[in-house]
Amino acid sequence: AQSVAQPEDQVNVAExxxxxxxxxxxxxxxxxxFWYVQYPNRGLQFLLKxxxxxxxxxxSYGFEAEFNKSQTSFHLKKPSALxxxxxxxxxxxxxxxxxxxKLIFGSGTRLLVRP
Amino acid sequence: xxxxxxxxxxxxxTRGQQVTxxxxxxxxxxxxxxxxxxxxxxxxxxxxYFSETQRNKGNFPGRFSGRQFSNSRSEMNVSTxxxxxxxxxxxxxxxxxxxxxxxGYTFGSGTRLTVV
Numbered sequence: 448a449q450s451v452a453q454p455e456d457q458v459n460v461a462e463x464x465x466x467x468x469x470x471x472x473x474x475x476x477x478x479x480x481f482w483y484v485q486y487p488n489r490g491l492q493f494l495l496k497x498x499x500x501x502x503x504x505x506x507s508y509g510f511e512a513e514f515n516k517s518q519t520s521f522h523l524k525k526p527s528a529l530x531x532x533x534x535x536x537x538x539x540x541x542x543x544x545x546x547x548x549k550l551i552f553g554s555g556t557r558l559l560v561r562p
Numbered sequence: 563x564x565x566x567x568x569x570x571x572x573x574x575x576t577r578g579q580q581v582t583x584x585x586x587x588x589x590x591x592x593x594x595x596x597x598x599x600x601x602x603x604x605x606x607x608x609x610x611y612f613s614e615t616q617r618n619k620g621n622f623p624g625r626f627s628g629r630q631f632s633n634s635r636s637e638m639n640v641s642t643x644x645x646x647x648x649x650x651x652x653x654x655x656x657x658x659x660x661x662x663x664x665x666g667y668t669f670g671s672g673t674r675l676t677v678v
Contacts (some may be wrong), residue, residue: 481666488671488674493666496666539605548617549607549610549618552605
């Protein structure tokens with residue numbers, strides 16, 4: 448069965464410092480991986496995705512993520528955090544072998560960037 | 563290019579009533595999926611529609627249903643509402659490309675349903 452784990456409910460970081468939001472996944476086949484961000488009372492905004500190719504994926508707002516197949520991880524990173532990055536972040540996976548197109552989401556990680 | 567539009571944004575219903583939520587996908591997107599977001603269960607897949615056909619359904623009771631129209635707009639219906647149905651309901655549209663479905667999913671802002 449497909450699953451996604453985001454082990455940290457909350458990540459706290461000071462503005463200007465690098466940030467990492469962790470994500471590990473489990474799928475039968477090859478993974479298609481996504482990161483979304485959610486601001487209060489809003490839907491999900493797409494940040495980036497990994498389908499194939501380069502393990503380092505660059506996305507919106509300066510975010511990037513590194514796909515690590517051996518560790519089944521897809522951690523979200525940003526070199527220098529902004530207060531405006533404070534939000535709820537979701538990692539999601541779709542199994543390439545799954546004929547449905549549903550996304551399996553992690554439980555979310557709240558990022559708090561303090562000034 | 564307009565995004566995914568969900569209406570209404572907020573809804574308050576009484577237990578036992580039924581409700582219909584609407585989703586208009588991005589122009590040209592033929593696939594629409596629905597997700598339920600609650601604090602306890604997180605984001606859970608409800609169903610996906612493509613070309614007016616339900617392709618997949620998540621693990622939800624039959625009270626949850628949906629449909630898609632020829633213009634790709636979709637509606638979901640929940641009958642006999644329960645308190646536990648209170649949630650943010652998100653719609654996502656996807657540009658189908660060669661059947662691989664590996665393009666990104668664009669989400670709407672959601673409909674916040676409160677059942678009292």
